[in-house]
Amino acid sequence: MTQALLRAEGLHKSYGGLVATRHLDLDLHAGEIHAMIGPNGAGKTTAMGQLSGELAPDAGRIVLDGEDVTRLSMPARARRGIARSYQITAVFEEFTVRQNVAVAVQAMARHHFRMVRPARRDPELNAGAEEALGRVGLLHLADEVAADLAHGQKRQLELAMVLATRPRVLLLDEPMAGMGNAEVDAMTRLLEELRSHYAILLVEHDMDVVFRVADRTTVLVDGAVLASGAPEAIRSDARVQAAYLEESA
Amino acid sequence: MPETNKRATFLTLGVLAFLAILPPVALALDRPYMVTLANRMLVYALAAVALDLVMGYGRMVSFGHAAFLGLGAYTVGILHHHDVMMTPFLFGWAGSNEALLAWPLAMLVAAGYALLVGAISLRTGGVYFIMITLAFAQMVFFFFVSLIAYGGRDGLVMFSRNSVAGTDILGSRVVLYYVCLGCLVAVLAFLVMVVRSRFGRIIEGCRQNEQRMRALGYKPFVYKLTAFVLSGALAGLAGALLANHSEFVSPDFLSWESSGLLMVMVLLGGLSTLVGPIYGALTLFALEEVLVAYTPHWQLVLGPVLILAVLFFKGGLYGWMTGKRTG
Numbered sequence: 001m002t003q004a005l006l007r008a009e010g011l012h013k014s015y016g017g018l019v020a021t022r023h024l025d026l027d028l029h030a031g032e033i034h035a036m037i038g039p040n041g042a043g044k045t046t047a048m049g050q051l052s053g054e055l056a057p058d059a060g061r062i063v064l065d066g067e068d069v070t071r072l073s074m075p076a077r078a079r080r081g082i083a084r085s086y087q088i089t090a091v092f093e094e095f096t097v098r099q100n101v102a103v104a105v106q107a108m109a110r111h112h113f114r115m116v117r118p119a120r121r122d123p124e125l126n127a128g129a130e131e132a133l134g135r136v137g138l139l140h141l142a143d144e145v146a147a148d149l150a151h152g153q154k155r156q157l158e159l160a161m162v163l164a165t166r167p168r169v170l171l172l173d174e175p176m177a178g179m180g181n182a183e184v185d186a187m188t189r190l191l192e193e194l195r196s197h198y199a200i201l202l203v204e205h206d207m208d209v210v211f212r213v214a215d216r217t218t219v220l221v222d223g224a225v226l227a228s229g230a231p232e233a234i235r236s237d238a239r240v241q242a243a244y245l246e247e248s249a
Numbered sequence: 250m251p252e253t254n255k256r257a258t259f260l261t262l263g264v265l266a267f268l269a270i271l272p273p274v275a276l277a278l279d280r281p282y283m284v285t286l287a288n289r290m291l292v293y294a295l296a297a298v299a300l301d302l303v304m305g306y307g308r309m310v311s312f313g314h315a316a317f318l319g320l321g322a323y324t325v326g327i328l329h330h331h332d333v334m335m336t337p338f339l340f341g342w343a344g345s346n347e348a349l350l351a352w353p354l355a356m357l358v359a360a361g362y363a364l365l366v367g368a369i370s371l372r373t374g375g376v377y378f379i380m381i382t383l384a385f386a387q388m389v390f391f392f393f394v395s396l397i398a399y400g401g402r403d404g405l406v407m408f409s410r411n412s413v414a415g416t417d418i419l420g421s422r423v424v425l426y427y428v429c430l431g432c433l434v435a436v437l438a439f440l441v442m443v444v445r446s447r448f449g450r451i452i453e454g455c456r457q458n459e460q461r462m463r464a465l466g467y468k469p470f471v472y473k474l475t476a477f478v479l480s481g482a483l484a485g486l487a488g489a490l491l492a493n494h495s496e497f498v499s500p501d502f503l504s505w506e507s508s509g510l511l512m513v514m515v516l517l518g519g520l521s522t523l524v525g526p527i528y529g530a531l532t533l534f535a536l537e538e539v540l541v542a543y544t545p546h547w548q549l550v551l552g553p554v555l556i557l558a559v560l561f562f563k564g565g566l567y568g569w570m571t572g573k574r575t576g
Contacts, residue, residue, distance in 0.1 A: 083464070084464055090458055091461070092453075092461065093457060094453070107467055112447060112451055113448055117447075118446060
């Protein structure tokens with residue numbers, strides 16, 4: 001396989017006596033979905049926070065396409081192509097669906113200090129927003145206020161915002177949390193479509209989804225990698241079964 | 250965000266028309282003091298509209314906006330003082346009584362102070378932000394109280410209003426009134442444009458979810474600071490107008506009561522509406538005028554009225570009158 005697009009080397013983070021991330025090595029290639037699974041409290045979200053730049057690791061480094069980004073802030077990493085979605089839905093509730101995505105488009109379009117033309121009728125922002133909304137199948141709700149959306153639709157909207165920043169790396173933290181079966185199915189198919197265009201790190205609890213879409217799976221337990229490899233190998237790994245699969249079953 | 254709503258537009262134009270015809274009507278009715286009162290209202294309305302940019306759109310609850318007003322007023326007052334006394338002000342410069350110079354300078358001074366205060370206080374949020382902006386404003390208040398050279402506690406009298414391009418047209422109270430009204434309308438139009446722009450959308454995004462904005466690649470601090478400085482500069486302009494209106498500058502302009510009054514205007518009129526604070530200022534000044542005729546303790550009545558208004562008109566007077574819910 002080619003050189004990894006995003007690579008974490010020896011990430012370590014502790015909160016007092018609690019080690020949240022333990023010498024974690026992880027790599028992510030363009031065109032693959034890399035699933036990160038593990039029991040609650042295994043440190044998945046903490047690891048993601050360090051990759052996105054919200055949290056600073058105590059030790060280790062993070063390399064994006066050959067560039068060391070360990071010391072870069074989250075906005076700086078976002079502008080270099082690392083986009084993340086949140087486990088707890090984070091959309092702009094007062095904006096319409098279109099405005100939500102337009103803000104994401106604008107993040108990469110610049111001209112932030114333009115105070116003259118109304119953003120609502122900005123063709124550059126609206127075209128980009130509508131394209132991203134079309135990809136997640138939410139275009140028909142473009143004029144709805146985000147607060148009025150159903151939970152599953154908000155998750156779709158979040159994905160549209162992530163895509164609208166034209167990222168290279170997607171860090172998706174449980175994109176299907178709280179979704180119904182039909183929505184999970186739609187989102188799963190969407191992830192499969194997105195696979196070839198991005199490097200995707202997917203934290204997910206739904207094992208059916210993980211085994212369906214993931215090219216590789218890493219199992220995290222107590223902040224450390226317990227096992228990593230093809231989903232089939234993970235499924236049959238005795239340690240993984242002992243540590244995680246049975247517990248959650 | 251102020252949207253095109255026929256009823257809202259109609260109401261706003263109605264209020265502006267009322268303000269436009271007020272001086273001739275007041276003079277015809279032989280009540281010139283009405284012009285003075287309304288002029289004072291215009292100046293405070295301008296500062297309140299500027300406050301709404303940060304308080305309403307960015308949820309930066311500044312409890313120190315009177316400091317911008319006061320700094321603007323003192324800039325005009327001090328430059329006038331040196332000009333009249335023919336004493337050197339800075340580097341041998343003897344000050345100026347020219348509005349075209351003093352007013353932009355007033356805005357610049359207020360903007361500079363806003364940059365300093367914002368750079369420090371915007372690192373906090375919520376209650377801390379409220380307290381830090383208040384603390385800075387109190388510092389400026391006591392600074393001018395102790396500045397004996399410029400009147401200290403007693404303030405500084407202006408012997409005339411500013412000249413405009415060398416003429417003394419502001420000597421007419423009615424001309425000054427229309428200049429203030431013009432400034433208010435211009436600032437309102439400018440800020441409506443700003444909040445609808447790309448920049449305005451970033452400010453609103455930061456209000457709703459700063460963390461999400463960071464994840465999208467924005468640095469909220471930069472935009473919030475810009476809005477804060479813009480708001481401060483415009484409040485500084487209001488201060489320059491206030492100095493001309495009062496022909497006097499005083500530390501009272503900077504008092505925390507004055508900051509509170511501006512916040513009340515915004516809340517009463519309608520947060521995040523820009524037009525609302527004008528309604529708020531109008532209502533507050535009218536209430537004061539009416540109540541003061543009955544009792545010197547008019548604030549005793551004003552208090553409950555405000556509490557009820559804030560409790561029951563969620564979108565302020567503006568939201569109530571236009572049937573819109575904002576803020």
